[in-house]
Amino acid sequence: MMQFGIFSVGDVTTDPTNGTTPSEYERIKAILRIALKAEEVGLDVFAMGEHHNPPFVPSSPTTLLGYVAARTERLILSTATTLITTNDPVKIAEDFAMLQHVADGRVDLMLGRGNTGPVYPWFGKDIRQGIPLAIENYALLHRLWREDVVDWQGRFRTPLQSFTSTPRPLDGVPPFVWHGSIRSPEIAEQAAYYGDGFFANNIFWPKEHFQRLIGLYRERFAHYGHGTPEQAYVGLGGQVFMRKNSQDAVREFRPYFDNAPVYGHGPSLEDFMAETPLTVGSPQQVIDRTLAFREHFGDYQRQLFLMDHAGLPLKTVLEQLDILGEEVVPVLRKEFAIGRPSEVPDAPTHASLVARRDAEAARRAESGTRETAGAGESSETGATAETGTRAEGSVPAGSSA
Amino acid sequence: MTTFRLAVVTAGLSRPSSSRLLADRLAEAARRHLGAETEVRVFELRELAADIAANFVTGFPNARLREAIDAVTGADGLIAVTPIFSASYSGLFKSFFDVLDPGALEGMPVLAGATGGTARHSLALEHALRPLFAYLRAVMAPTAVYAASEDWGSAGDPGSGGALTERIDRAGRELAGLVRARPARSPEPEPVVPFEQQLAALRDPA
Numbered sequence: 001m002m003q004f005g006i007f008s009v010g011d012v013t014t015d016p017t018n019g020t021t022p023s024e025y026e027r028i029k030a031i032l033r034i035a036l037k038a039e040e041v042g043l044d045v046f047a048m049g050e051h052h053n054p055p056f057v058p059s060s061p062t063t064l065l066g067y068v069a070a071r072t073e074r075l076i077l078s079t080a081t082t083l084i085t086t087n088d089p090v091k092i093a094e095d096f097a098m099l100q101h102v103a104d105g106r107v108d109l110m111l112g113r114g115n116t117g118p119v120y121p122w123f124g125k126d127i128r129q130g131i132p133l134a135i136e137n138y139a140l141l142h143r144l145w146r147e148d149v150v151d152w153q154g155r156f157r158t159p160l161q162s163f164t165s166t167p168r169p170l171d172g173v174p175p176f177v178w179h180g181s182i183r184s185p186e187i188a189e190q191a192a193y194y195g196d197g198f199f200a201n202n203i204f205w206p207k208e209h210f211q212r213l214i215g216l217y218r219e220r221f222a223h224y225g226h227g228t229p230e231q232a233y234v235g236l237g238g239q240v241f242m243r244k245n246s247q248d249a250v251r252e253f254r255p256y257f258d259n260a261p262v263y264g265h266g267p268s269l270e271d272f273m274a275e276t277p278l279t280v281g282s283p284q285q286v287i288d289r290t291l292a293f294r295e296h297f298g299d300y301q302r303q304l305f306l307m308d309h310a311g312l313p314l315k316t317v318l319e320q321l322d323i324l325g326e327e328v329v330p331v332l333r334k335e336f337a338i339g340r341p342s343e344v345p346d347a348p349t350h351a352s353l354v355a356r357r358d359a360e361a362a363r364r365a366e367s368g369t370r371e372t373a374g375a376g377e378s379s380e381t382g383a384t385a386e387t388g389t390r391a392e393g394s395v396p397a398g399s400s401a
Numbered sequence: 402m403t404t405f406r407l408a409v410v411t412a413g414l415s416r417p418s419s420s421r422l423l424a425d426r427l428a429e430a431a432r433r434h435l436g437a438e439t440e441v442r443v444f445e446l447r448e449l450a451a452d453i454a455a456n457f458v459t460g461f462p463n464a465r466l467r468e469a470i471d472a473v474t475g476a477d478g479l480i481a482v483t484p485i486f487s488a489s490y491s492g493l494f495k496s497f498f499d500v501l502d503p504g505a506l507e508g509m510p511v512l513a514g515a516t517g518g519t520a521r522h523s524l525a526l527e528h529a530l531r532p533l534f535a536y537l538r539a540v541m542a543p544t545a546v547y548a549a550s551e552d553w554g555s556a557g558d559p560g561s562g563g564a565l566t567e568r569i570d571r572a573g574r575e576l577a578g579l580v581r582a583r584p585a586r587s588p589e590p591e592p593v594v595p596f597e598q599q600l601a602a603l604r605d606p607a
Contacts, residue, residue, distance in 0.1 A: 135596075136603050155603055185593055193596035205461045216593065224596075266458025275463050 002336050003347040004329045005045025006038055006321070007080035007237070007304040010058035013311035016259040021311075024057050030314040031058070034307070035068040037318055039075040041325025044347075047078035047110060047304055052086075052119050055261070062095040069103035076349065077103055080201075080304065081112025081180045084141070085133040086123035088157060092137075093144035093165040100170040105350030108176040110199050110235075111138060113187075129156070131186050138177075142194065145174035173357055176348040178235055178302070181213065188213050192220030197233035197348070200297070203306060204262065206275050207296050210236075214297050231345055235302035236293055239278045242323045246281035252316075253280045260310035283327040290328075291335055299340050301347040303332070405435045405580055408476035409443040412483040412494035419516045421445065423548045423569075424482040427514055430573025431480065435580060442476075444469045446493050453493070456500045466500070474505040478580040479539070481530070482514035485522040489529040490515070498533065508586075509539040510579035512572050514546045523547035540583075542575035544568060 008031055014021040022030065035046040046068060048061040058064060065077040077099065082092060092109075100107045113130045114120075120127040136154045143150050144165040153159040169175070178199040179191035191198040198217040202210040218229035226232070241256075243249035250269065257269045257280070272278055279289045290303065305324065308317040346352065409428050413420030424443065432439040446453070452466040462470055473479060483494035498506075513530045515523070526545040534541045552565040 131599075132603055135599050139600060186599065189593055189596050189599070204459065209461070220593070263459045267455040267463065271455070271463055272459070275459075275461070 001346045002300070002333065003044040003076065003302045004332060005043045005047060005076070005078075005302070005304050006034070006307050006324075007047035007049065007078075008034065008058075009049045009080075009306070009309050010051060010056050011261055011309050012055045012057055013261060013309065014259075015311040015313060016255045027057050028064070030317075031064065031308070032067055033314060034317055034321065035064075035075070036071055037321045038325075039072045041321050041329075043075070043321075043325055043329065045076045045078055045302065045304060047080035049080050050083050050114075052122060053116060062099050065099055065107070066102055069099065069106065072106075074106070076106050076108060078107070078178075079109045080199075081110045081114075083114045083119075084111040084137050085113045085127075085130055086120055086125050087137075089137040089141040090144065090157075090160070090163070090165060093141050094167075096175050097145065097165065097167050097169045100175055100350070101167055105170050105173075105354075107350070108178065108348070110178040110180045112180040113184075115182075125156070131184065132156075134187065135190060138190065138194075142174075145169050170350065171354050173350065173353045175350075176353060178233070183209070183213075185213065185216055188217035189220055192217050192226075192232070193224050195221065195224065195226035197235055197301065199235035199237075199302070199304075201237045203237040203239045203277055207277075211296055218298065227345075228343065230298060230341065231343060233302075233345065233348065234297060234300035235304065236297060236300060237277070237304055237306060238290055238293075239276075239306045240286045240289075240320075240324070240328075241280045242283050242286055242320060242328070244282065246285060249280050249282065256310040256312055264310070283323055286324075286328050287331050287335070290332055294336065299336075299344040301345065403436075404438045404440060405477045406475070407431055407435075407439055407441045407478050407480060407580075408473040409441060409480045410446060410473060410482070410494075410497060411443065412446045412491045412497070413516070414447055414484070414491075414493075418484075419548065419550075419553070420482045420484050420514070422553075423514045423516055423546065424480055426569050427480045427482070427512055427546060427573060427576075430569045431478065431512065431576045431580075432573075433570075434574045434577030442472050444473065446497050449497070450493055453496045453500060457496070462500060470501060470505075474501065474509075476509070477583065478510040478512070478576055479506070480512045480514065480576070481534075482516070483530070485515050485517040485525045488522060489525055490533070495533070498537065501537075504538070506534070507538040508583065509537075510542065510576055510583055511539045512542045512545070512576040514548070514572075516548050518550050520547070520549040520551065523549070540579055542572055542579060544572040544575050546572045 010031060012022060012024060012027045038046045048058050048064055050058055050061050052059050061079050061082065068077055096107060096109055113134050117127045125133060133156055136156050140152055140154060148164055150160055150163050176197060178197035179187050180199040180201055181187035182201050188198055200210045200214055214234055218232045221232035222229045241249050241253040243252060254269055258264055263272060269280065273280060277289065279286050307320050407428060409424050411420045411424040428441045432441060449466055449469055452463050456462045456466055483490040511534050513526055513534065515526050515530065526547055530545065531541055546568050548565055
């Protein structure tokens, strides 16, 4: 099964149609309302960005998500992205394990580097070390969630002696990790190495670039013995604005587009729609456009839409979520399921990860030997080498420091 | 006979522009020295001005600009001509080179030209364009051609090498030599450093 959801950047932007700017309080409350709405309309995932500079408010995603956890029952809480470069991996391990317990396992996260140079020194880091920071910090995070007691020494943080990250992950199973990237093959390689997910935030660039990046991830995922390229975990972004009549959608969205952070005051709406996944039109146009992602990138696991930015009023965003949940996603679920090969894995959940771990433990107990990488029996055993070492206390192949 | 591909980038703004005129003359001279099979593609940046600006805003080139960029970076040699504005290349000219990927012009034979109202700005080729192409690790022909208004109607001192036509011919010959001498390029695969190496690099003493 695929997962559908929304991701929010959390920008505080003036509504260009009336000049009003929400206060931080209003924007934060709006984000929370949007998150709850995601569950109400039947979406699977709400993912929150992390930023430490105005005009963005979400500096503390797990605080926001903790609230959402208490007010929802099925929604998976995620991030887009959690900064693996400037956050202490120890604190990430603690925060998200805590959130796992609070949310009964409805938690995963997407790691990213962050591309704003000045943010790094505010946290004692250097953007020129972005990739090495992402690699070392994640290697530590990976161990902290899988080993009860960690001795560690690295380049970017003080050493750890006999450290236990608390709470331990729920059911001994760490949250699933998506590695988000826009341009770096190194991050696709990292995701492939660990058998983690790869989220290509494809909303701002042409598809050819992401076809290369996702192709690389799938190929390297197989190279590291986690399964076939088709069994890798791929997530994609999308950006839509819908009205019943496409002309109405274009007319209403154009001022928000023209003044948007990131791409506003640049290309025309029409040019940007031609070059990127942005779809402004009828629900059917959004359905057609999104279904085409499969042809470009292969069958995939998670589709997140950006719905609440550029100063769109809360009321409009909630209307958009109604359309997305009622008219678009049900069709996408049905259509994406058609012709989806059985070996393509479902989107990971806490339950599926626990089941995979237990099945693996049972298999190991039976055979009495450790599986080797690349056994290639099924989508589940494809990840054997990594999963097999995920039992507490053992050292994952990728993270011996 | 080998077919060479020359790309011509000109940042002239008026129609017709003297920069385009100079670019055509330089291309013709290079073609004369390379052989008749030489393919020449000319890109007037004026026509791509909005696309280049959009690239700055979005971070990627649209299809129209991408075609020009691919043609320029994939050429065997480049002729680049700009009007001199405020003592340097025009902003539009620089903007085109700013949106290229780093390294995209590495080893590219380049013949630079510039136009202006008076000859007093001719050294802009040496203090502005030559450092730009050096930074881009392109290989610039020793002769860069500046055409002031007066050059278009002047024969210069015969035999002194100072006449515009003589400078154009010499520059075209130099570019042809660089193009011919350029080593064959093989398409480079996406560089992937295996993850173990990335981890190991961090474990080595800093």
